[in-house]
Amino acid sequence: HVRLDDVRLAHVPGEAPPVLIGTTGPRALEIAGRVADGFLLPEGSGPAAVRWAREVCGGGEAAVYAWLSVDDDRDAAAEALRLGLESWRRMGLYPRLFELAGVGEDATSLSLDAVRAMAVCGDPADCARAVRALWEAGADSVAVVPRHEDRADQVARFVSDVMPLLR
Numbered sequence: 001h002v003r004l005d006d007v008r009l010a011h012v013p014g015e016a017p018p019v020l021i022g023t024t025g026p027r028a029l030e031i032a033g034r035v036a037d038g039f040l041l042p043e044g045s046g047p048a049a050v051r052w053a054r055e056v057c058g059g060g061e062a063a064v065y066a067w068l069s070v071d072d073d074r075d076a077a078a079e080a081l082r083l084g085l086e087s088w089r090r091m092g093l094y095p096r097l098f099e100l101a102g103v104g105e106d107a108t109s110l111s112l113d114a115v116r117a118m119a120v121c122g123d124p125a126d127c128a129r130a131v132r133a134l135w136e137a138g139a140d141s142v143a144v145v146p147r148h149e150d151r152a153d154q155v156a157r158f159v160s161d162v163m164p165l166l167r
Contacts, residue, residue, distance in 0.1 A: 018061055024049070024094050026056050033058035043067045043145055044088065046117045047137035048100040054138040061140050066130070067119040068144035070157040074122035078112040080147050081119050085110055120144055127158070128165035 018037035021028055024045070032039040038061030041053055045064050054062055067084075071077035086109060089098055101117040103110060115121060120130040120142075134142050146154030 020061060020063055024053075024096050029053055029056040030058075033060060037061055038063065038140075041065065042094065042097075044085065044094055044097045044101075044118045046097075046101050046119075047133045048102075048117070049097050050134055050137035050139050052096075052100055062138050063141045063143065064134055064139040065143050065145055066134065067121065068127070068146045068154055068158060069119065069121035070124060070127050070154055070162060071121075072123055074126050075112055077121040077123070077126070078115040078119070080149070081121055082110055082112070082115050084148075085115055085118060124157070124161035124165060127162045131162070131166060 020038045020040040021032035021036045022040040022042065023029055023032065024041065029039055033056070038059075039053055039057050040063045041049060043065045045053075045066070050062060050064060067081050069077040069080045071080070088094065089103070089110070097118065098114075101114055103114045116126070116130070120127050120134075122130070131142050131144075144158060146158070
C-alpha cells in the first residue's frame with residue numbers, strides 16, 4: 001500500500017481515464033460491471049475467455065493482453081510460446097483461461113492448437129485472424145506482448161506484416 005499526501009498531478013488529463021479491473025475471476029468481473037468502467041484480461045485470454053468475461057461483467061470496456069509470436073512457420077510460432085504457457089499452468093496461474101481454451105486438467109502438455117487458442121501466434125495471416133477473433137468476441141482493445149527472445153523483431157513483424165492485414 002502507498003499513502004500520498006498533498007500530491008498533485010503536473011499534467012492533469014482533461015478527462016478522467018477509465019478504471020479497469022484486471023482479473024479472471026467471476027466475482028471481480030461482476031464487481032467491475034457494477035463499479036468500474038470495464039475489465040482487463042491477462043495474456044492467455046483467448047476469444048472464449050473474452051466472451052465469458054463480457055457475459056459475467058455485463059458491459060463496459062474490455063481490454064486484453066495477448067502473447068504474440070509471429071513466424072512464417074505457424075507451428076514454430078506456437079511452439080515458441082508453449083513452454084511459457086505450460087509453466088503458467090504448472091504454477092496454477094489462471095486455471096479458468098486454460099479451461100476456456102479447452103485444456104483439461106489431465107492434459108500432460110499443451111497442444112499447439114491450445115497455444116493458438118490462448119495467443120496471437122502463427123504466420124501473419126493467423127495473427128491477424130487471432131486479433132480479429134478477440135475483437136469479434138468483444139475486446140475493445142488488444143495489446144500484444146511479444147515473445148521474450150526476440151521482442152524487437154516480433155514488434156517489427158507485427159507492424160510490417162500483421163497490421164496491414166487488420167486495416
